[in-house]
Amino acid sequence: xxxxxxxxxxxxxxxxxxxxxxxxxxxxxxxxxxxxxxxxxxxxxxxxxxxxxxxxxxxxxxxxxxxxxxxxxxxxxxxxxxxxxxxxxxxxxxxxxxxxxxxxxxxxxxxxxxxxxxxxxxxxxxxxxxxxxxxxxxxxxxxxxxxxxxxxxxxxxxxxxxxxxxxxxxxxxxxxxxxxxxxxxxxxxxxxxxxxxxxxxxxxxxxxxxxxxxxxxxxxxxxxxxxxxxxxxxxxxxxxxxxxxxxxxxxxxxxxxxxxxxxxxxxxxxxxxxxxxxxxxxxxxxxxxxxxxxxxxxxxxxxxxxxxxxxxxxxxxxxxxxxxxxxxxxxxxxxxxxxxxxxxxxxxxxxxxxxxxxxxxxxxxxxxxxxxxxxxxxxxxxxxxxxxxxxxxxxx
Amino acid sequence: xxxxxxxxxxxxxxxxxxxxxxxxxxxxxxxxxxxxxxxxxxxxxxxxxxxxxxxxxxxxxxxxxxxxxxxxxxxxxxxxxxxxxxxxxxxxxxxxxxxxxxxxxxxxxxxxxxxxxxxxxxxxxxxxxxxxxxxxxxxxxxxxxxxxxxxxxxxxxxxxxxxxxxxxxxxxxxxxxxxxxxxxxxxxxxxxxxxxxxxxxxxxxxxxxxxxxxxxxxxxxxxxxxxxxxxxxxxxxxxxxxxxxxxxxxxxxxxxxxxxxxxxxxxxxxxxxxxxxxxxxxxxxxxxxxxxxxxxxxxxxxxxxxxxxxxxxxxxxxxxxxxxxxxxxxxxxxxxxxxxxxxxxxxxxxxxxxxxxxxxxxxxxxxxxxxxxxxxxxxxxxxxxxxxxxxxxxxxxxxxxxxxxxxxxxxxxxxxxxxxxxxxxxxxxxxxxxxxxxxxxxxxxxxxxxxxxxxxxxxxxxxxxxxxxxxxxxxxxxxxxxxxxxxxxxxxxxxxxxxxxxxxxxxxxxxxxxxxxxxxxxxxxxxxx
Numbered sequence: 001x002x003x004x005x006x007x008x009x010x011x012x013x014x015x016x017x018x019x020x021x022x023x024x025x026x027x028x029x030x031x032x033x034x035x036x037x038x039x040x041x042x043x044x045x046x047x048x049x050x051x052x053x054x055x056x057x058x059x060x061x062x063x064x065x066x067x068x069x070x071x072x073x074x075x076x077x078x079x080x081x082x083x084x085x086x087x088x089x090x091x092x093x094x095x096x097x098x099x100x101x102x103x104x105x106x107x108x109x110x111x112x113x114x115x116x117x118x119x120x121x122x123x124x125x126x127x128x129x130x131x132x133x134x135x136x137x138x139x140x141x142x143x144x145x146x147x148x149x150x151x152x153x154x155x156x157x158x159x160x161x162x163x164x165x166x167x168x169x170x171x172x173x174x175x176x177x178x179x180x181x182x183x184x185x186x187x188x189x190x191x192x193x194x195x196x197x198x199x200x201x202x203x204x205x206x207x208x209x210x211x212x213x214x215x216x217x218x219x220x221x222x223x224x225x226x227x228x229x230x231x232x233x234x235x236x237x238x239x240x241x242x243x244x245x246x247x248x249x250x251x252x253x254x255x256x257x258x259x260x261x262x263x264x265x266x267x268x269x270x271x272x273x274x275x276x277x278x279x280x281x282x283x284x285x286x287x288x289x290x291x292x293x294x295x296x297x298x299x300x301x302x303x304x305x306x307x308x309x310x311x312x313x314x315x316x317x318x319x320x321x322x323x324x325x326x327x328x329x330x331x332x333x334x335x336x337x338x339x340x341x342x343x344x345x346x347x348x349x350x351x352x353x354x355x356x357x358x359x360x361x362x363x364x365x366x367x368x369x370x371x372x373x374x375x376x377x378x379x380x381x382x383x384x385x386x387x388x389x390x391x392x393x394x395x396x
Numbered sequence: 397x398x399x400x401x402x403x404x405x406x407x408x409x410x411x412x413x414x415x416x417x418x419x420x421x422x423x424x425x426x427x428x429x430x431x432x433x434x435x436x437x438x439x440x441x442x443x444x445x446x447x448x449x450x451x452x453x454x455x456x457x458x459x460x461x462x463x464x465x466x467x468x469x470x471x472x473x474x475x476x477x478x479x480x481x482x483x484x485x486x487x488x489x490x491x492x493x494x495x496x497x498x499x500x501x502x503x504x505x506x507x508x509x510x511x512x513x514x515x516x517x518x519x520x521x522x523x524x525x526x527x528x529x530x531x532x533x534x535x536x537x538x539x540x541x542x543x544x545x546x547x548x549x550x551x552x553x554x555x556x557x558x559x560x561x562x563x564x565x566x567x568x569x570x571x572x573x574x575x576x577x578x579x580x581x582x583x584x585x586x587x588x589x590x591x592x593x594x595x596x597x598x599x600x601x602x603x604x605x606x607x608x609x610x611x612x613x614x615x616x617x618x619x620x621x622x623x624x625x626x627x628x629x630x631x632x633x634x635x636x637x638x639x640x641x642x643x644x645x646x647x648x649x650x651x652x653x654x655x656x657x658x659x660x661x662x663x664x665x666x667x668x669x670x671x672x673x674x675x676x677x678x679x680x681x682x683x684x685x686x687x688x689x690x691x692x693x694x695x696x697x698x699x700x701x702x703x704x705x706x707x708x709x710x711x712x713x714x715x716x717x718x719x720x721x722x723x724x725x726x727x728x729x730x731x732x733x734x735x736x737x738x739x740x741x742x743x744x745x746x747x748x749x750x751x752x753x754x755x756x757x758x759x760x761x762x763x764x765x766x767x768x769x770x771x772x773x774x775x776x777x778x779x780x781x782x783x784x785x786x787x788x789x790x791x792x793x794x795x796x797x798x799x800x801x802x803x804x805x806x807x808x809x810x811x812x813x814x815x816x817x818x819x820x821x822x823x824x825x826x827x828x829x830x831x832x833x834x835x836x837x838x839x840x841x842x843x844x845x846x847x848x849x850x851x852x853x854x855x856x857x858x859x860x861x862x863x864x865x866x867x868x869x870x871x872x873x874x875x876x877x878x879x880x881x882x883x884x885x886x887x888x889x890x891x892x893x894x895x896x897x898x899x900x901x902x903x904x905x906x907x908x909x910x911x912x913x914x915x916x917x918x919x920x921x922x923x924x925x
Contacts, residue, residue, distance in 0.1 A: 273751075274754075284749075
């Protein structure tokens with residue numbers, strides 16, 4: 001290996017830039033390719049407003065849990081118990097609200113706190129006792145699956161109060177009723193979001209440029225933002241032409257923004273990546289590695305609980321089978337989204353895109369009438385393919 | 397003497413980079429031929445060409461071995477002809493036994509079933525040959541690194557060796573293990589084996605080599621014949637670096653102040669063996685602007701001492717007082733130690749120092765993220781400025797601070813780790829083997845940085861196994877042995893011989909004590925039959 005690094009010539013710099021970004025946006029491009037494919041083969045059913053809204057509702061709990069799972073995977077661990085925890089918390093919610101008639105707000109808070117407690121109980125063994133997370137959460141998976149069954153006494157409990165159902169099946173209130181077939185409030189929010197995102201990226205770029213930091217070429221930047229803007233507006237339009245923004249989508253977007261910010265811009269986010277990248281080095285740099293690992297599990301527990309509530313509200317009943325197999329979709333979403341199984345690598349945007357890729361494929365294949373059997377085969381192959389592609393890219 | 401190997405006009409290019417150009421290299425029957433050069437000079441590439449890792453056709457030039465031109469397609473081809481390479485990183489499997497490791501590739505077997513007796517017996521013979529006194533069924537994880545190196549050699553000897561290639565075999569060995577290994581090489585030579593020795597340690601090279609070939613920037617600079625007379629280290633170094641390093645160590649006028657950091661009655665126990673006291677109630681101090689070296693053999697407790705100070709990162713039942721400017725400080729966690737003004741640069745930068753997959757920038761700011769953040773939000777511009785600042789100050793050679801630190805050379809990685817710790821603005825810097833595995837040019841730069849730090853009023857503690865290095869840069873050298881300080885020398889009075897003598901004297905006393913005990917037992921046994 002050579003000791004000297006030669007300054008890259010201009011032309012190669014641009015080429016390198018494109019290459020780096022192609023990898024960055026590769027996942028996004030494949031999501032679009034998959035959507036286009038299904039849009040085409042389902043004769044336009046996929047992007048019908050009704051179906052798109054359903055798609056969001058169906059996948060909201062996977063996306064929510066993928067945010068927590070990403071952090072767990074980045075620290076170099078895994079959580080197999082999230083499906084069972086979601087099911088168990090949903091069951092507790094049903095028992096509290098339906099059997100004991102507790103108001104939905106204290107009940108929901110209690111459920112989230114329970115999620116945190118479960119996460120803490122598992123994280124404690126992983127972080128401070130150094131028991132492999134695979135084993136701890138495999139145990140958790142069995143424990144909470146069993147507890148859900150016990151709490152529900154093997155039966156389904158429901159229905160929930162209409163106001164709790166709104167968590168997953170409600171839409172944001174319309175401020176301008178009777179303004180026509182489109183929901184103007186949702187349109188406005190979408191437009192504001194799109195404008196805001198473009199504004200932030202323009203401003204960040206200007207700030208970096210003014211400090212002499214290398215930025216992407218202007219044309220590339222403009223095109224990227226134009227596409228981003230267009231896509232958001234288009235999807236808002238589709239959503240607005242059904243019943244407006246679903247409540248759960250608002251929660252999702254807020255969480256995605258929050259986790260995206262925390263992972264990319266804050267000290268705690270940076271430290272989490274450091275723990276996954278090299279735990280010993282992180283520890284010797286003064287990072288409290290055990291505490292961070294512990295906290296990622298607590299966080300995972302809370303998000304699993306939230307997902308459990310969303311799912312229960314969506315089904316309008318808590319069943320002993322709720323949550324079964326969710327962990328697989330959630331973990332797959334993170335890995336399709338480019339997270340590394342060795343820790344230290346992975347992005348929130350990637351995990352969300354991974355979850356959406358899984359969601360679109362589920363939805364599209366169902367529309368096409370492909371049986372659940374082959375759906376699983378295809379999803380499995382897509383997971384393997386995505387990770388292989390990533391490994392191949394890194395080797396080059 | 398006949399020529400065993402003749403590599404002629406070897407050129408090898410990677411994408412855009414010429415790694416070797418027109419290299420000539422010969423090895424005679426029964427000689428030890430040393431190959432020296434800075435990191436990146438092309439030593440490893442040349443050996444990979446020779447052993448077939450880079451197959452015939454991927455390089456230009458010819459290899460004549462044992463009188464015939466050879467075209468090795470892979471490492472099996474070269475091994476079949478007795479060319480065996482032992483890599484720098486040991487390739488042993490820790491949880492298998494010594495014997496299993498030796499015969500990992502092709503164990504003696506009958507009808508596909510491993511013949512355990514044969515494995516054991518032949519391992520025993522091989523271990524005797526390399527002078528390793530361990531049972532063949534001992535797990536590799538339970539023996540020290542020096543012995544592991546011997547197992548590697550035994551493994552090589554299990555094949556038909558005619559040309560043994562050793563890549564930095566003593567890099568992680570202490571002096572006595574290194575000496576034993578070199579003696580072994582000399583013994584093999586007397587039996588007619590040829591060897592290629594790649595090493596940074598020029599004193600060892602000078603001791604065993606018959607000839608020395610110096611590579612620089614992918615070219616052969618010269619081949620020196622040691623038979624013609626002793627080859628001076630400085631002469632080799634001049635050839636290696638192509639600049640007249642009048643002194644290997646930069647000059648400095650020490651300006652030493654009052655003691656800043658003082659450790660009293662420090663005691664540490666082994667984390668696994670609760671009754672083994674590893675650091676035995678030691679006292680230690682360092683003054684402002686002073687560079688203090690800690691000498692000692694591997695296992696003397698130097699790293700353990702440093703790490704136990706730094707946030708109790710090693711050991712159990714740690715007791716004693718640490719004082720900064722006369723006031724007792726809390727060193728119970730790493731972040732408290734950092735806050736108190738300590739920094740510890742690890743001896744193993746890859747395992748304990750760097751986030752290898754992350755870029756230079758993130759590595760530099762890791763231990764002091766708070767000061768590039770407002771609240772808990774990282775200010776990326778500020779962070780970038782800090783990273784670029786250190787990149788310039790420390791002359792870190794990288795394309796930009798977004799380059800992955802794992803792709804840098806050893807010397808540059810070390811500078812990244814140093815930058816990280818300087819950014820915490822410490823008063824006390826503990827550098828554990830700061831120049832291990834880096835080339836001479838980078839070493840010189842590291843020494844300059846150490847001098848600058850001392851001149852800036854910091855107290856620097858250097859742990860090193862290279863005695864000339866300690867003698868060259870330290871104002872004072874403390875010698876540690878078996879968890880205690882057994883000697884201390886001022887710069888003016890310290891010599892390699894004196895330090896060695898302190899260590900050895902300590903060893904003699906140990907032997908004596910063993911003898912005494914044996915005598916005692918014997919006497920007691922006679923008294924009470």
